[in-house]
Amino acid sequence: xxxxxxxxxxxxxxxxxxxxxxxxxxxxxxxxxxxxxxxxxxxxxxxxxxxxxxxxxxxxxxxxxxxxxxxxxxxxxxxxxxxxxxxxxxxxxxxxxxxxxxxxxxxxxxxxxxxxxxxxxxxxxxxxxxxxxxxxxxxxxxxxxxxxxxxxxxxxxxxxxxxxxxxxxxxxxxxxxxxxxxxxxxxxxxxxxxxxxxxxxxxxxxxxxxxxxxxxxxxxxxxxxxxxxxxxxxxxxxxxxxxxxxxxxxxxxxxxx
Numbered sequence: 001x002x003x004x005x006x007x008x009x010x011x012x013x014x015x016x017x018x019x020x021x022x023x024x025x026x027x028x029x030x031x032x033x034x035x036x037x038x039x040x041x042x043x044x045x046x047x048x049x050x051x052x053x054x055x056x057x058x059x060x061x062x063x064x065x066x067x068x069x070x071x072x073x074x075x076x077x078x079x080x081x082x083x084x085x086x087x088x089x090x091x092x093x094x095x096x097x098x099x100x101x102x103x104x105x106x107x108x109x110x111x112x113x114x115x116x117x118x119x120x121x122x123x124x125x126x127x128x129x130x131x132x133x134x135x136x137x138x139x140x141x142x143x144x145x146x147x148x149x150x151x152x153x154x155x156x157x158x159x160x161x162x163x164x165x166x167x168x169x170x171x172x173x174x175x176x177x178x179x180x181x182x183x184x185x186x187x188x189x190x191x192x193x194x195x196x197x198x199x200x201x202x203x204x205x206x207x208x209x210x211x212x213x214x215x216x217x218x219x220x221x222x223x224x225x226x227x228x229x230x231x232x233x234x235x236x237x238x239x240x241x242x243x244x245x246x247x248x249x250x251x252x253x254x255x256x257x
Contacts, residue, residue, distance in 0.1 A: 003057050003081070004246035005073055006109060007064035009132040010155065011222060012073075014043070015243035016050060016057075022247075024050040025240055027222065032068045036075035044080055060085035061250040063108035063242060086250055088112060095119075095252050097144045106145070110137050112245030114145040117218055119248050121236070124211040126204055128234065129241075130221035132156065134196070136203050138211060149203060154196055154223060161188075173226060197230045204233040 002017040008030060015025040026046050028039075044054055060077050062085045064070040070087060077085040086092070088111065090104045096115050100106050109129070117125045117139055127137040130153065137148035152160075154173060162170050171188045179194055181187030208215045219227065219234040220241035228234045238244075 001052055001056050002059040002061075002247060002250060004243040004250075005060065005062045005064075005085070006112070006242040006246065007062065007066050007069045007073065008109060009066060010153075011131075012069070013240070013243060014046070015240055015246075016047070016052065017243075017247050020247065022240060022243060024052075025243065030066060030069060032066070034072070036072045036079065039072060040076045040080035043076060054081050057081045057083060059083065059250055059254065061088060061246040062086070063088045063112045063246055065107045065109055086253055088246070088249055092249065093253050094249050096139075099140075099144050099146050109242055110135060110148070111145065112242045112249060113137060113220060114139050114245070115248050116238075116241050116245035118143045120244065121216055121218065124215040126207040126211065126215055126217045127241070128200055128204070128217060128219045128221075128224070130154065130219070130223040130227060134199065136207060138207055141212065141214070151199060151203075154192060158188075158192055173223070175230070193226070193230065197227060197233075200227060201231055201233045 004015045006013040010030055012028040012030055016023050047054060060083050062073055074085060077083050088108045094111055094115050096118050098106055113127050113129060114137055117127055124141040125139040129135040133153045134151045135148060138146040140146055162168055171185045173192055174189060176186040176189040179190050181190045204217050216235050217233055218236045218238055220238050224237055224239055228237045
């Protein structure tokens with residue numbers, strides 16, 4: 001069994017693979033205050049619920065944008081899963097040329113997404129990742145990672161709005177009955193949901209103008225399904241894209257293929 005771990009600022013995504021098939025997957029809250037023992041017990045319990053013992057996990061790969069949690073999960077892997085994880089960084093073989101001015105500035109999450117898209121979908125692509133930030137990444141028709149754009153995520157934007165405007169209530173991110181809100185809650189929902197739909201549609205159109213009309217748009221992240229229901233700009237919905245990228249990178253570094 002292979003375990004993929006994608007550590008973000010807001011959530012940690014884990015996925016269990018049997019060969020190339022993704023089985024059980026989970027999302028945990030990112031918490032720098034939790035110890036390796038706390039996370040280790042959580043991971044062990046999740047594996048047990050999936051019918052897998054810790055010793056059945058033969059390989060692990062980690063992508064992380066949170067350095068303190070990288071070390072925490074390395075200890076989890078060694079002490080609870082009895083395996084040394086592959087931590088994806090600038091020196092890891094990924095199989096994808098990175099054309100960023102400074103490749104070391106590209107987050108591991110962006111690289112693993114691009115690797116998955118290059119291998120699975122091929123051709124020019126725009127990846128839209130709805131996480132702490134809303135990230136747009138470009139993969140060329142030749143399979144190169146070109147770069148992208150970073151905007152505040154929906155959660156960050158809504159939290160800032162609620163903190164700065166005392167009279168605005170917190171609302172659930174759901175589809176309002178109309179774009180024109182008839183009350184404050186619906187107005188907020190419209191602005192957040194349709195505002196981000198507009199952001200996605202506008203950025204995808206600009207990426208297509210640069211990458212060509214054959215570009216595919218792949219959406220990922222915890223909120224991708226909420227946004228994808230409201231727009232045709234996202235061609236493919238892959239909530240667990242990073243986990244597939246980690247599997248591919250692990251296989252590449254293990255076999256050298």
